Structures are given as structure tokens and as C-alpha cells.
Amino acid sequence: MDGGQDVARGADTGPNAGHATVADRRAAEALIVDVEGFEGPLDLLLTLSRTQKVDLRQISILALAEQYLGFVEKARVLRIELAADYLVMAAWLAFLKSRLLLPPDPATEEPSGEDLAAHLAFQLERLQAMREASAQLMARPRLGRDVFARGAEEAVTVHRSTVHHASLLDLMQAYARVKTRDEFRPFVMDRRDLMTMEQALDRLRAMVGEAADWADISAYFPEDWQAAPRRRRSATAATFAASLELAKEGRIEIRQGDIFAPIEIRRKDTA
Amino acid sequence: MTDQPETAQFDAASRAEAERMVEALLFASAEPVATAELARRLPEGTDLARALDDLRARYEGRGVELRRSGDSWAFRTAPDLGHLLERHAVETRKLSRAATETLAIIAYHQPVTRAEIEEIRGVSVSRGTVDQLIDMGWVRLGRRKMTPGRPVTFVVTEGFLDHFGLSSPRDLPGLRELRAAGLLDNRPPPGQGGEEEDAQAQDSLFGA
């Protein structure tokens, strides 16, 4: 409790030092011990200002600055570490104090000590006002504590219905997709309906010896390649290509009466 | 409340106050409140029965009503206003791919059996898909096919034509038009079913 005594005496630097009661001393002591409880230097200043027991508008900023500096000094003596912003405030208040005590320098454009002090007073008053407003707000009848909402909430029933939509384009694209789906598979030649030129050539070579008269190349298609359009088409192409090959070899003659007319071949007699 | 000494005035004030209290209690409660529970929560000497009567009369014909169920009391929305607490949320969703394809096949090939649809799509068609299209009013049953088993066929409806702005299913663009429109990028392999036009043209080229 020795430290406490020190602090109590430390508060004597204030203007009310002479009339300090035991209670005041205790309060000042508590200030030091509870320094953690302060919400920053402005809060501390506000608390200190209450010891002046005057309206905040009449407060002596000079006295307040001295109180604060005294507080910081005591904290230093007690080896209580103060956060940096408390020290910054102390430095600023020391500066303010010198401004207030020294006659103003007419050459400088810097704000006067009075202006700075007035602003600090404004800040304190504003903080105090916000603190009171906060208390008033919290004291209002509050929802869930004093005032209540309907307990049996009747929820809105939502009837969901889904409307499906498709456009003509969707429809056409879907059809195109279905009809071309095979094309998007890895490409595998379907040889079942495909006659190669070699096949046609082998067949033609074997048969051409008998072809004395002009005949449509389709006559040379195997029976099972005549009907189905896809097979017939492949046979036509392969046999035509084979015919050209044989014509080149000089084994057959080839003719077509007109555009799109049947292509005919016959054996070429070699003299 | 009032401090008037006249009994009548005091009585009127306390009667109104009792009604207010019951009102607040019932309003704030999540569950209907039993008469006994109300009595327990109200100041002693409150004429609860009268307060409930007053309250019931006050809410008569209002948007909410005081309702009794068994021995408990609660505020409930007036039955005729129930519709205000309903919301009809209509969600527009794109028709699924399976449904769109099935619909397209029916439109292009109608009348078409389920087996035929499956053959064209190359996958089985779920009952739900066709049912959905029927539900939507875009597809209906056509005549049975005169083939073994007499399978049902599906055709598109007037509603379908309406929705897609077609005057007849024949107005559906053909594959060539689809291709011209860039909807069919690849040349189809020759001779695939449904490409009669193409096959025709080539066949005639080769003199078929």
C-alpha cells in the first residue's frame, strides 16, 4: 500500500490538491491501478476532468494537463508501463501547457494555445456526450428484453411451381445434337458398308474378261451391294475408281453418254 | 393505470389494463397459452375471463382473431386472409436436355413410338421424361401403330405449336436449314437414317 500512498500524494499536483479528501485520494489511486481499464488517453483525461467538479465547458485545460502529466509521472515512478498513445498525449499536453503559459508569438501562424485547448475541451465534451447518449440508448426499452415481437410467427407459405421453358432454337439444337451425335464419337471407320477400291478392282479384274458388251458399272456390284443406298453408293465409287485404274492399264474402255448418264465399261480387246 | 379513488373509474382502467396485458402475453407467446398460465402471469385479482371476452370482442372481424383451442388461447390470422400468407413462386427452368431431345424427336418424327425415340436418341427414354412433356401439354398420345404389339405413339400438340410459334410440325426447319443456320456444323455420315433428302440426291447422281 506504500505505492498507493505515493499515488495519493501524486494527485496533489492538481489544483484541488489542498482539499483532497481520502475519497479523492482513493479515486486517484484507483486511476493508476486501473490504467488498463481506460479506453485511451482521452478517456483518462475525461475521468481526470471530473475531479475538477465543474461543467466541462468551464474546465481548466491547463489544470487538466497538469493532472495528466502528474498521473504519467506517478505511473513512471511506480514503473507502470503506459501504452505509447498515453505518452504521446503527455508530450502533446506538455507542449500545450507551454503554449498556454508563454505569450503568443505573433510571427507564427500556428494555432494558439487557446485554440488547441478549446479543441481539446470540445473533444472531451463530445466524448462525454457520446458516452451519455450511449447510456441513454442502452436504457431504452429494447426488443427481446422489454419489448417483444410476435411469438407465434406465421410463416409465409411459399408454393413453388416450376415452369419449364425451351425455345425453338433449343429444340432445333437438340435435334441437331441427336442427329449428329455419332460424329462426336472417336472416329472409327465403319467398314461394313464400305467397299474399297482394291475390293472393286479384284472383282472387276476377275469379271472384265467376259465383258464384251457395254454395261453399266452397277452391273458388276455384288448382289448384296445393290440395294442399300449406303452400300450402293460406296460400291459405285469404288467400282468407278477401279474402272479408271483398269482403263489406265488399257484393259477396259469407259464411256458416259451424258452428264449423270450411266457410266458403262467393256473389255478392250488388245490386238 | 389511474389513481382515481372512484371505484368505477378504477375498475374501467384496470379492466382495460387487464385486456392489454392478456393481449401482450398472447402476442409474444410462441405457443397458445393456457388459461391457467395466463392467470399465473397476471397480477392477482385480474378478471381474466372478462379480459379474454373483451379481447375476443375487440378482435372480432379484424385481420387477426383471438382463437381458443381447448383451454388455450392464441392470435391467428383471420381465415379469409390466409391467402395473404401464401406466395406463389414460379420458377422458370430450362427444359432438361433429355426432355428437349425427346421433344425434338417427337416433333420431327411424329407419330413416333417410344422404341423409335430410343433408337434415334441411342439411349433409353425414361417414363418421366415423356410424362413431363405430356404434363406440360406439349406432347400427347397419338394412334397406336399397326405393328406387332400395337405400340402407342406420341405426337406434339397444338400447345406445342403455339409455344414454338409454328403453324404445323412441317414448319420445323429441316436438317439442311439447320446446317445452313450453323446449327449442324459437321456433315453427317452418309446414309444415316433421316437423311432421305441427301441420300435421294446422291443416289440419283449415281443413277440409282
Place this chain on the structure above:
Amino acid sequence: MTDQPETAQFDAASRAEAERMVEALLFASAEPVATAELARRLPEGTDLARALDDLRARYEGRGVELRRSGDSWAFRTAPDLGHLLERHAVETRKLSRAATETLAIIAYHQPVTRAEIEEIRGVSVSRGTVDQLIDMGWVRLGRRKMTPGRPVTFVVTEGFLDHFGLSSPRDLPGLRELRAAGLLDNRPPPGQGGEEEDAQAQDSLFGA
């Protein structure tokens, strides 16, 4: 509703009906309902403002009251009956002093930036404090301020107004007196002639 051809009668009936409907809608909801939402749920042409006025008058002094918070409306039990309803009280997190002060500063000074809150409190505001207020649904982000850095601002929500029984931020206790006393002014420290660097330096001096 009535089929009477007389306009006056019809009007009176539809007026009463509108009031009933708004009553039902607001009674059904524990949360305040926005005016726009009410309008959406009511038949077209309903005079919503009048219905709300009628309803407010009807419930004046009752056990439940019609209350406005911002642009939303809700029925709430009368504040003087809180003692009856203690059992419905919900345990709320006790707010720290920093949180209640920050909340008050946001309410009275809104829209307000974090730097401004810090200047008023003379101490830095932890992120957690504002986050907690946002979490509780009492504070939300407002528009960015048109000053260098375009800092975000904070404003109070309709949930805040609802919780504290305020119709609008203008109804905050003592607001007028505070404004008259100049305590809501954004008064820069002397010597700050809009030179931002200077301001910065002094702000940090004041713990901003």
C-alpha cells in the same frame, strides 16, 4: 367487401379491408416488414399509407403497438408491459463499453468513418468491435466518403431502430440538443486548413 354501388360505402369497406390485410401481414411476421414488401403483397390500388395510419391509430395505447423502424413496420408489445413478458426475454450478449460507445457514435454521427469514430473516442477501434455490431445486424456499411482514400462509412440499420424502438435515426434520444450544442459537428482540430498531411499528423496525435 361490399357490392354496394355507393362510392363512399365501397370506399369505407375497402379501407377497412386494407387495414385488416396489413394487420394480418404484420401480425404474422416477427420481423419488420418493409413498405415495399407490404405493397407487393396487397391487392393493387390499396392505399397502404392510409391503412398503416388507421392501424397505428387503432393500436395506440394497446398491449401491442404498431411501430415503424425506418421504412419497415412491425407490431411490438408495449414497452410498459415488459415485466409481464420477462420469460420471453432472450439472453443477449453483453456489449463492451467500446461496442456501446462505437454504436452510439455511429448512430449519432452517421455516416461515419472508422477514422472519425477513432477521433471521437480518442482511441483506435478494433476491427472486432465494428464486426460485432455488424454481426448483430445493428450496423452496416454506408456509402464511401468522397474524401481522399474514399473510406467506407458505417450507418445503423433498421434492425437497430427496431431493437431500440426508434422510428428513424432522427428519434435518437437527445439528438436535437447534441446538434444544437455543436457536438455532432465534424470540427477539425485548429490549424487544419484542409491540408491533409497536416490533418493526418494531428489526427494521430489525438489517437485517431
